[in-house]
Amino acid sequence: MDKANRKAIIAGNWKMNKTATEAVELIDALIPAVKDANCEVVICTPFTTLVTAVEKTKGTNIHVGAENVHFEKSGAFTGEISADMLVDLGVEYVITGHSERRQYFAETDETVNKRTLAALNAGLKVLVCVGENLTQREQGVTEELVRMQTKIALNGVTAEQMANVVIAYEPVWAIGTGKTATSDQAQEVCAAIRKVLGELYGEAVAKATTIQYGGSMNAGNAEELLGKPDVDGGLIGGASLKADAFATIVAAASK
Numbered sequence: 001m002d003k004a005n006r007k008a009i010i011a012g013n014w015k016m017n018k019t020a021t022e023a024v025e026l027i028d029a030l031i032p033a034v035k036d037a038n039c040e041v042v043i044c045t046p047f048t049t050l051v052t053a054v055e056k057t058k059g060t061n062i063h064v065g066a067e068n069v070h071f072e073k074s075g076a077f078t079g080e081i082s083a084d085m086l087v088d089l090g091v092e093y094v095i096t097g098h099s100e101r102r103q104y105f106a107e108t109d110e111t112v113n114k115r116t117l118a119a120l121n122a123g124l125k126v127l128v129c130v131g132e133n134l135t136q137r138e139q140g141v142t143e144e145l146v147r148m149q150t151k152i153a154l155n156g157v158t159a160e161q162m163a164n165v166v167i168a169y170e171p172v173w174a175i176g177t178g179k180t181a182t183s184d185q186a187q188e189v190c191a192a193i194r195k196v197l198g199e200l201y202g203e204a205v206a207k208a209t210t211i212q213y214g215g216s217m218n219a220g221n222a223e224e225l226l227g228k229p230d231v232d233g234g235l236i237g238g239a240s241l242k243a244d245a246f247a248t249i250v251a252a253a254s255k
């Protein structure tokens with residue numbers, strides 16, 4: 001299976017943005033803007049706007065995801081949200097391992113693994129984020145680090161469950177900084193991720209798995225990044241908050 005046969009996925013990660021009122025406005029603008037997409041379109045919204053997003057996107061080609069999930073099924077975990085709660089709302093996707101969760105909320109490879117397993121076992125599709133920071137890139141350990149993050153995040157995930165896993169390569173130094181990885185840098189690391197998937201699950205799974213790039217992807221650079229053979233989509237932060245910019249990226253992935 002080559003790139004043309006893999007599912008291209010453009011996912012917006014709204015992060016901590018948009019009140020419910022603002023979410024309605026954005027989704028109203030997005031629905032007509034992405035209706036002809038020839039790729040999967042996902043919006044990952046804050047917990048407070050998931051109900052609105054699920055309701056507003058019913059009958060459209062927009063899929064809804066959450067930005068995080070806890071690994072326990074229920075219990076005394078104040079402030080957390082379980083996978084079953086997300087499924088019950090009609091949410092289809094969830095992000096695990098975003099670098100902001102790792103950096104600001106002390107998430108580790110091990111908890112990313114637990115969240116990923118809990119989400120998959122509940123029937124969610126998971127966007128698993130991996131990526132190096134600037135120091136790690138400068139130290140020349142990007143590939144080793146991303147290999148390790150990928151292996152630990154997927155520990156215990158079956159080959160069958162991999163049909164519901166997307167890997168998002170997000171170099172931390174490129175997130176929200178306006179410093180995009182070059183398309184060659186993105187390709188190099190996405191190819192390394194596909195190689196490790198091959199080692200873990202075999203060629204067929206590796207070739208079938210969607211691998212996204214994320215980090216200052218925008219309307220101006222999306223086409224070049226998405227043109228690379230192992231870059232199958234994008235996880236978009238800032239540019240997902242504006243309907244026209246997000247729609248341009250969706251259009252680039254639809255070619």
Ligand SMILES: O=C[C@H](O)COP(=O)(O)O
Nearest residue numbers: 013175176215216237238
């Ligand atoms: O999840 C999305 C990434 O963190 C990228 O964010 P950004 O597009 O604002 O750089």
